[in-house]
Amino acid sequence: MTLFERIIARQIPADIVYEDDQVLAFRDINPQAPVHVLLVPKRVVPRIAEATAGDQSLLGHLLLAAPEVARRAGIAEGGYRLVINNGRDGGETVPHLHCHILGGRPLGWPPG
Ligand code: 5GP
Secondary structure, three states: OOHHHHHHOOOOOOOEEEEOOOEEEEEOOOOOOOEEEEEEEOOOOOOHHHOOHHHHHHHHHHHHHHHHHHHHHOOOOOOEEEEOOOHHHHOOOOOOOOEEEEEOOOOOOOOO
16 A cells, blocks of 8 residues: 555545545655645556556546645645656655645745
């Protein structure tokens, strides 16, 4: 079971911002911005590089949920960034696809 599956199963507590039948969003334990939420599919896709055509609907659902998560987290008006880390150099540490939603301050570009 991945760490995020354990959060989905409520075996590990998390500050949940949004949930529906396919995705869960909860606050990151180590926030990199005033608002830092992780949006994860309930069905495990390890990483975006391993997504298949069969995941198309789930991935579309995940992306379409992001603006609602941002609204609920209070950053819709100011703006926010979506980030998906893939693999070692991408900074991926949890092998369960997740979209970071960051906001609450101006975010620099390019990322360091
Ligand atoms: P990645 O580095 O894989 O893109 O992102 C994994 C994220 O999961 C990190 O930002 C990290 O802070 C977060 N994280 C790791 N363990 C936990 C946890 O137990 N609870 C929560 N809410 N976030 C976690």
